[in-house]
Structure formats: structure tokens, C-alpha cells
Amino acid sequence: MSEELSGNEYRQQRIENMNKLEEAGFPAFGKAFERTDRLDKLHADFEVDRVVKACGRIVAIRKMGKMAFAHISDGSFKFQVMVKKDLIGDDNFAAFKLLDLGDFIGVEGEMFMTRTEEETLRVSSWALLSKSLLPLPEKFHGLTDKETRYRQRSLDLISNPEVMEVFKQRTQVMKEIRNFLDGRGYFEVETPMLHQIAGGAAAKPFMAHYNALNTDVFMRIAPELYLKRLIVGGMDRVYEMNRNFRNEGLDRTHNPEFTALEIYEAYGDMRSMQELIQSMFTHLAETIFGKIEFEWMGNTINLTAPWREVPYQDLIREHLGADWFEKSLDEAKAKAEELEVHVEEGMDFKQVTHEIYDKTIEGTLIQPTFITRLPAELVPLANACADDPELVDVFELIIGGKEIAPAYSELNNPIEQRKRFEEQAAGDGSKIDEEFLEALEYGMPPTGGMGIGIDRLIMLLTGSDAIRDVILFPQLKPRG
RNA sequence: GGUCCGGUAGCUCAGUCGGUAGAGCAUUUGACUUUUAAUCAAAGGGUCCUGGGUUCGAGCCCCAGCCGGAUCACCA
Numbered sequence: 001m002s003e004e005l006s007g008n009e010y011r012q013q014r015i016e017n018m019n020k021l022e023e024a025g026f027p028a029f030g031k032a033f034e035r036t037d038r039l040d041k042l043h044a045d046f047e048v049d050r051v052v053k054a055c056g057r058i059v060a061i062r063k064m065g066k067m068a069f070a071h072i073s074d075g076s077f078k079f080q081v082m083v084k085k086d087l088i089g090d091d092n093f094a095a096f097k098l099l100d101l102g103d104f105i106g107v108e109g110e111m112f113m114t115r116t117e118e119e120t121l122r123v124s125s126w127a128l129l130s131k132s133l134l135p136l137p138e139k140f141h142g143l144t145d146k147e148t149r150y151r152q153r154s155l156d157l158i159s160n161p162e163v164m165e166v167f168k169q170r171t172q173v174m175k176e177i178r179n180f181l182d183g184r185g186y187f188e189v190e191t192p193m194l195h196q197i198a199g200g201a202a203a204k205p206f207m208a209h210y211n212a213l214n215t216d217v218f219m220r221i222a223p224e225l226y227l228k229r230l231i232v233g234g235m236d237r238v239y240e241m242n243r244n245f246r247n248e249g250l251d252r253t254h255n256p257e258f259t260a261l262e263i264y265e266a267y268g269d270m271r272s273m274q275e276l277i278q279s280m281f282t283h284l285a286e287t288i289f290g291k292i293e294f295e296w297m298g299n300t301i302n303l304t305a306p307w308r309e310v311p312y313q314d315l316i317r318e319h320l321g322a323d324w325f326e327k328s329l330d331e332a333k334a335k336a337e338e339l340e341v342h343v344e345e346g347m348d349f350k351q352v353t354h355e356i357y358d359k360t361i362e363g364t365l366i367q368p369t370f371i372t373r374l375p376a377e378l379v380p381l382a383n384a385c386a387d388d389p390e391l392v393d394v395f396e397l398i399i400g401g402k403e404i405a406p407a408y409s410e411l412n413n414p415i416e417q418r419k420r421f422e423e424q425a426a427g428d429g430s431k432i433d434e435e436f437l438e439a440l441e442y443g444m445p446p447t448g449g450m451g452i453g454i455d456r457l458i459m460l461l462t463g464s465d466a467i468r469d470v471i472l473f474p475q476l477k478p479r480g
Numbered sequence: 481g482g483u484c485c486g487g488u489a490g491c492u493c494a495g496u497c498g499g500u501a502g503a504g505c506a507u508u509u510g511a512c513u514u515u516u517a518a519u520c521a522a523a524g525g526g527u528c529c530u531g532g533g534u535u536c537g538a539g540c541c542c543c544a545g546c547c548g549g550a551u552c553a554c555c556a
Binding site: 008009010011013014060062063064065066067068069071080082084086101114115116118134135138139140141142143144145146147148150159201202203204246248249252342466476477479 | 517
């Protein structure tokens, strides 16, 4: 890298400029600067003749014979400054003309309005705060190459203000989620990222080695089992919003590390979660974005509550015919073939049905929809519906044709839980989380639980089509 | 993993039939005291993703690979 850089003509020129500036009494690095305020605040409090100190990165500069204009930006706002030779003197003006795009400067001066009615700072003195040695992307088209944008997010943030805006909104949303949940008496906790057993979901984990104990550990795939142990312990409303790690594919809606919000509420069930998520999403939409309709992946999504709720089997009948569940396995397979849905040899009727749902129905549910009363086989960790042991008391929230959040009336029967773990572990006892099961045996109250993919929620709210646009440093292949 | 598209100057892109590598911005030099994609004049700047092959000659055609994007499949 260093050889590559040293051969760069632009860098050489900037180093020469830096040396000239240092000779002129403008050291290139290492000085702090006390500003009156951030640029957005100076703009908000604009007042002609007010004397202020401001600083930022030069993002545009127009040098003329005896004066110069520049725009500086500090991430909050872009403000114009004007330098005149007769105001700051020949030497200071000559030095100013050695500045390059990307340099950080601090200026002092009075505010005024130009002929073209732009708020501007008339500079009486200036200081170099930090030299930029590499050229920034072009000012007009900016940086559009996706690979460079993801690999060099610094440059992306500098040249694409809308990217900065998305990440500011991301942080606002996460703060407001905490605010909302705290206000309802939920307690935020942090549970381990390093797990002895990767439980709480069915996904491939990342592995690491812990030297001191000479044992392998897993990066967590979900915090679920620890959060339930806290419910057992008497924390009756808990949530955790943090990273999960899954050792799987990488695409437009998947990053190997992603942010999940998991919420558990003792004495509640899937109904309390349903109320919670509707209130939370509409609250976020209104307080942060001031709207209830969002454009996402080519659809207009209206978050106005209450959202549609439909039992899984009704939804199937709606799409596949009222007599669907009277059909034979062969008839179901024939229908799958007709719909170009691939089914495996050994699949039973429920699996074929779900395959058809997955491929042809889920994607059509654009407006927020709760799918309830799923077949028990599909959801191993939930309580059965009171009126039908074949179905479980859960919902899947679908928005824009994508799964956004599942919620369960959590299974709290330790004997049943052990049975399901044993089936899942298929004879490998080391995969069973005995500490969790023991906790359950002391008794877990009836509990509602929910998981929300925060990155996908941010995608929806900011109109982003790719998860990489809402994660600052997404995973990419190493540069060959 | 399959298919399709892309990778050319710091950035954004063009490149005809296979025949000396192009533009705008940026950079350098000069002019310029209200500009704002400043303007005007001139100049410099290239591992055409990498490696092979075909050819008198390859940015362009062929083969293999790397990276990215889209899409499908797989996986939850």
C-alpha cells in the first residue's frame, strides 16, 4: 500500500503544498480548535455581523486573484467562507491558496449575506487544522462505485450526504427503540456473545478458541436461552439489542453479523408481543420520520395499525382453494409442480404446503401482516394453541414480502423442551444446553417473546434495498 | 454454487471494424475582489482487474482466474 501511495502524483503535490504551508507558519497536524459551534447551529443562529469561529473540511474551493470562496463541512452542515487578500494580508492569502480539497481548516470571522443570498463567513483569520494527502472523489458525481463505497466507507460518508443521513437515522431508531421499551418498563440487558453451546436458533455458528480454558467457543447465533434464564430469575420484562453471528450466506438481506432485538415479557404471550410491535413501529415511524407510509423495494408500505392478521391455514385456503386441506399428497405435489415450486421426494403434505407458501405466497404479503396459528412442526419452541394441539400460538410478521419478526407464546414446559432439544440434537448430548433446561425446571412463568431483525427494519424505514446500505462496515471478500 | 452484467486517469464515464489511449471534474502554470459544478488560456497525468492464448498488431476476440453487482438455487 505504501509503495502504491508514494507513487501517486496527487499525493506528492499535496505533500509539497504541506511543506510550503509549514514554511509559511501553518503546521499541518496536531492542533485542536475551539469553535463557536457546529455549522448546522451557526446556520440556525445566523445573524449578520456576528463574529464566530468555525471549522470543517474543505469540500469545495474557488480561488480567484485576490479573493477565494470555500465550502467547509463538519458532517452537520456545509457552510461557505470567503477570504479576501486585503483583509487577511498577502502572506495569509498566499498560504490559503495552497490549501487542497479535503483539508481541515478553522476560521474566525463575521457572518454576512452574499449578493446571491448565501450565508457566508468573511474570514479575518484562519488556521490549518489537518492536511489531506489523498484526493477526494469528484465533487459533482461523487463516489458511486459500490465496491469502493463499502470498502472505504470514510470516503462514502464524505461524498454522499444521504449515506450519512441513513446512518444518523439508524442510530436515532435504535435510541428510540430503547426509549420506547424503557418507558414501558422493559429492562435492557447484555448476555454473552461467547457461547459454550450455540443455541436459541438453528444456524451454523462461527467458532473461536478460548486459550485459558483450552476450549472451543461459539459466537452466539441468538441470545434467546440466556434471556429466558433471566425471566426465570425474575426480571419480568427484558430485552437485548445486539449482534448475532451466523456462519451462512451473504446477500442483499443477509450479513454474517447482524443486529437483533429480542424481547421477553413474563405473564404475556404472543398477543402482548403483537400489541407491542405495532405500537413500537408506528411510534418510530411518526416520531423519527414523521410519516406512516414508506417506499421499500418498489412497494409503498403503510404502517397504520391495526395490521392484518390471518391464520396460516386460512391464508393457504385463500390462495390454494377452500378444499386444500382435504387434498391428497399427490394432488398437493401436482399443484406444486404447476406453480413451479420444487419439492423433495420425502416431503409430507404439510411440508409441500409450506414450500408452496414460502415460494409463492409470502412474497405477496406487502402490507404488514401477522400470520398466526402455524403448524407445530414448523415452530419447535412455542406453546400449542389452547384449542388445537396441532397448531402453535405464534405469529410471523411479514412486511414487504419479507419476514420481519417472529413472536411466540414461549414454551415453558421443561419436560417438553427437553424432548424437543433431544430430537434436535439427534443423539449428540453435548449440544443440549443443560443449564438452560435446569433453569426451566425451577419454573418459567408464561412468557411472550419476539425477535426483530433491526437491520431489515432500518432498511424498511430508510428505503434501503440492501442490508449493506444500513451496516457501516459490511462483510466483503478480502481484496485479492 | 448457476446465469447475466461490470472492472479503462484520483473520481464519473466514453472508446467505432482488432490499427498511436479519450472527455468532464480533479491536478499543475498563468489571468481574475461576490464565486458557488466559478470562468478563461495552456500543460502534465494510464499495470485498460490478473495470467495465458489467437494475431504482423489486443482495452476490444478466445481460455482460466480475481473482485463487485443483479438474479436464481441452497441454507434458516
